[in-house]
Amino acid sequence: MAIALWNSACPKNCFGPPPTAERNREPNGPIMETFPDSRRLPLQIQVLACNPLAALYLVNVLSAQSKLGDLLASPPASDFNFVREGSSARLFILDTHLLPAELSKVIRNLSVYCPGSRFVAVLSERSYEDEDILRMLYLGLDGLVKVSEDLEQELASAVNTVLDGAVWAPRRLLAEYVRQTNWLRSDQFLARFSLTPRESQVLQFALRRLSNKEIGEVLRISERTVKFHISNIFDKLQVNDRQSLPAALGAAAAGSPSANSVLAPSALAVG
Known part of the structure; x- marks a missing residue:
């Protein structure tokens, strides 16, 4: 990936400075009804990021939400070594900039070893074609969050939406x-x-x-x-x-x- 996703010189926000271009973002979110809390998926949240600064940042973002912080697995993972066949299902937060394998292989392996798991991917701020987003949904992602100045809020919203049994993605593409x-x-x-x-x-x-x-x-x-x-x-x-x-x-x-x-x-x- 050509664009650097992480900025190690920034201790607070490892994703670097927010985009300076004028924002023209599509609305994200579920296009189906969700059932907050009453039918919430009982999944532990597992951050998977090879960059330790990225992992720390993602953990801090989720920890700021009390309901999500209580579900966080500790410590965050950087490879598959923690996974054993028959492991319990989890909600995986994937740093797509630097993974231990291709995204398709990561999802495939984790789906086999942890059946019933859900996946939210943090994407770089580059532009994505519609086909790119659809491809990632077909790979089995349940949420896609793009790096932006609203990352912290959107990540929390995406995780809550997936835990409520829905999918978080641009609504137009999700409908497709x-x-x-x-x-x-x-x-x-x-x-x-x-x-x-x-x-x-x-x-x-x-x-x-x-x-x-x-x-x-x-x-x-x-x-x-x-x-x-x-x-x-x-x-x-x-x-x-x-x-x-x-x-x-x-x-x-x-x-x-x-x-x-x-x-x-x-x-x-x-x-």
């Missing part, structure tokens, strides 16, 4: 994402390609680049059964490999009124 995923699960989509509900589940995990073994672990089925479903999906969508899936689905969505033509190949590309 919901339409896309709803179409992938719709009776029309399943009937069009004669997919079974289980094949639809496997397809969604395949789009997130989980391996056959990892899909099996998540769905609690054997790797051999996953391979069987993948083979059926390839036959029904008329593709030869996983890399061809996004283009095939994008072409199908472009001709589907119910998908509102939002499921473009670039939006589905998750690698």
Whole structure:
């Protein structure tokens, strides 16, 4: 990433000075109803950041909120060494500027070792295309917070929203994402390609680049059964490999009124 996210010379705000350009930000937040406290997810909050100053800053921001501070795991983590298979689900705060692996691999590994976990990513202040944001949502992120002068407030809002069972992202793109995923699960989509509900589940995990073994672990089925479903999906969508899936689905969505033509190949590309 070309833009430096952290500024080690600044003891208070490790994200560096706020942007000086005129602010023209999209509204963020859930597009679904949330249920504060009454249906709150019982997740411990785990900061994952390789930069110790970044980790400290994120912990301080969350500690300033009494309800969130009580949920913080201590100490923050910089790698996967603290994770063991079968670990309890957590809400992970990910510093995307410096991670122990690619974002997709981080989410994939933590999802396998800590099933049911949620993920909020702190993004740099650079511009992101719509496809970038959609890709990150498809990777399994539940919240995206961009570095800005409102970072502290937005991070707290994002974490509270995710704990309330919703997703924190630009509302316009979140609405698109919901339409896309709803179409992938719709009776029309399943009937069009004669997919079974289980094949639809496997397809969604395949789009997130989980391996056959990892899909099996998540769905609690054997790797051999996953391979069987993948083979059926390839036959029904008329593709030869996983890399061809996004283009095939994008072409199908472009001709589907119910998908509102939002499921473009670039939006589905998750690698």
